[in-house]
Amino acid sequence: MKNFEYVSAPNLASAITQLQGSNSKALAGGTDLLTEMKERIKTPDRLVNLKSIHEMQGVRDDKDKLWIGALTTLSEIESHRFIAERYPILAQAAYLTASHQLRNAGTLGGNLCQSVRCWYYRHPDLTCWLKGGETCYAQEGINRHHAILGNAPCIAVQPSDLAPALIALDAVVRLKGDEVDGDLSLDEFFVLPDEGLRQRTVLGKSDLVVGVSIPKPAASSRGIYLKSMEREDWSFALVSVAVQLNFAGSKVGTARIVLGGVAGKPWRAKSAEAVIQGKVLNDSLAEEAGAAAVAGASPFEHNGYKVVLAKNLVKRALLELNK
Amino acid sequence: MLKASAKSLVQLQVNGQAQEISIEPRRTLLDALRVDLGLTGTKKGCDEGTCGACTVLKEGKPVYSCLTLAIECEHSRIETIENLAKDGKMHPVQFAFIEQDALQCGFCTPGQIMSIKALLDQNPKPTESDIKRAVTGNLCRCGAYPNIVKAALSAAERLRRGG
Numbered sequence: 164m165k166n167f168e169y170v171s172a173p174n175l176a177s178a179i180t181q182l183q184g185s186n187s188k189a190l191a192g193g194t195d196l197l198t199e200m201k202e203r204i205k206t207p208d209r210l211v212n213l214k215s216i217h218e219m220q221g222v223r224d225d226k227d228k229l230w231i232g233a234l235t236t237l238s239e240i241e242s243h244r245f246i247a248e249r250y251p252i253l254a255q256a257a258y259l260t261a262s263h264q265l266r267n268a269g270t271l272g273g274n275l276c277q278s279v280r281c282w283y284y285r286h287p288d289l290t291c292w293l294k295g296g297e298t299c300y301a302q303e304g305i306n307r308h309h310a311i312l313g314n315a316p317c318i319a320v321q322p323s324d325l326a327p328a329l330i331a332l333d334a335v336v337r338l339k340g341d342e343v344d345g346d347l348s349l350d351e352f353f354v355l356p357d358e359g360l361r362q363r364t365v366l367g368k369s370d371l372v373v374g375v376s377i378p379k380p381a382a383s384s385r386g387i388y389l390k391s392m393e394r395e396d397w398s399f400a401l402v403s404v405a406v407q408l409n410f411a412g413s414k415v416g417t418a419r420i421v422l423g424g425v426a427g428k429p430w431r432a433k434s435a436e437a438v439i440q441g442k443v444l445n446d447s448l449a450e451e452a453g454a455a456a457v458a459g460a461s462p463f464e465h466n467g468y469k470v471v472l473a474k475n476l477v478k479r480a481l482l483e484l485n486k
Numbered sequence: 487m488l489k490a491s492a493k494s495l496v497q498l499q500v501n502g503q504a505q506e507i508s509i510e511p512r513r514t515l516l517d518a519l520r521v522d523l524g525l526t527g528t529k530k531g532c533d534e535g536t537c538g539a540c541t542v543l544k545e546g547k548p549v550y551s552c553l554t555l556a557i558e559c560e561h562s563r564i565e566t567i568e569n570l571a572k573d574g575k576m577h578p579v580q581f582a583f584i585e586q587d588a589l590q591c592g593f594c595t596p597g598q599i600m601s602i603k604a605l606l607d608q609n610p611k612p613t614e615s616d617i618k619r620a621v622t623g624n625l626c627r628c629g630a631y632p633n634i635v636k637a638a639l640s641a642a643e644r645l646r647r648g649g
Contacts, residue, residue: 164512165512166511194550198535201533201534263548265550
């Protein structure tokens with residue numbers, strides 16, 4: 164790892180100032196950043212430690228919404244009693260993320276901002292499109308973990324488990340910095356990379372995620388997070404789905420269906436939501452919603468299985484919630 | 487504001503002892519333990535947070551020391567495998583690993599043991615699935631997993647009987 168200057172920011176304003184310096188990176192849990200630094204994919208001259216920043220800490224119940232500071236670890240989210248009771252899909256998503264050691268260090272903010280897992284991006288000797296090169300090697304190469312939706316020039320998928328769950332809960336992210344400042348729906352926080360902006364969130368170089376707030380769900384609201392992996396645990400999602408439904412009697416009121424592992428950003432399946440809205444769930448409707456979720460999919464050579472997997476996960480999640 | 491790029495003095499609390507080392511910011515906790523403090527019980531496997539051989543306890547919680555900067559451990563309690571045996575007597579988890587034949591090459595063992603110790607500190611009566619979950623982040627390429635689970639169950643029982 165290349166050496167760097169280490170500074171510890173006492174507050175948000177100071178962190179943002181420090182990050183404006185040339186080639187600085189923010190450091191929270193470090194579980195993703197340090198792997199990239201060891202491979203020299205990122206070679207910052209300065210790391211700005213965020214962990215003493217009070218504004219980014221804590222889980223608070225603010226009457227009509229829950230606030231989770233960006234520095235909250237995945238372990239804290241997983242084991243927080245209030246989160247487990249009121250927002251089970253978030254606790255489930257945290258539970259299914261990484262390993263015990265990584266959850267003890269990794270933070271909410273870092274989980275949302277983590278880099279893609281694409282092996283071409285992670286290869287120290289390749290300058291793929293996302294790293295400023297000409298070519299997205301995955302499109303013609305080994306693409307079994309890559310996107311089936313979104314048609315972006317880089318086909319790596321957004322790897323977070325928390326993001327689909329939080330978007331299904333209508334979470335709002337609080338940002339602070341030079342280029343973005345204020346509250347934004349988490350769904351809009353993630354972007355598909357394009358020629359003008361080869362990145363996956365709206366964050367500029369000195370912008371930070373301060374935390375997220377989640378509105379209090381209706382009494383009739385139920386949710387589930389399902390994740391399909393190559394092994395039973397400690398793996399990134401091949402496909403995941405977060406579903407949160409408000410019921411009006413026996414019918415589905417509002418629905419949120421968000422897929423992970425299928426696109427360059429968490430993929431809200433609005434057409435699948437529309438299929439079930441106002442209807443009584445049953446097997447064939449769930450099947451129809453699953454099909455709608457992947458209707459626009461265009462898989463590559465090695466990832467066609469994701470289309471079937473996503474379709475069936477959506478169906479299974481809906482049927483689980485209808486039990 | 488703390489600023490450092492060249493070597494600076496960092497105070498660590500390792501296995502109950504205050505230690506002062508002079509390190510660059512890029513020094514991982516793993517290298518600080520092994521190189522600066524000579525505590526080579528903690529192993530370097532992948533050095534990228536994938537294998538778990540480097541697991542140590544930070545404030546009682548298992549973390550990968552290869553993905554932890556030593557400079558960030560100032561004032562944190564760090565516990566390594568070297569702290570388990572007391573007065574020449576093995577810790578019940580160590581004893582159980584031998585008794586249950588829970589290792590072959592032994593390279594992953596210190597990390598496995600630290601993960602299990604952290605579990606038993608929190609949960610004296612774990613189920614088999616609690617144990618499997620606790621060591622999810624520790625890979626064993628020899629495949630000693632079934633006996634690792636047996637060892638953890640046996641250690642838990644021994645600890646409940648008072649060690």
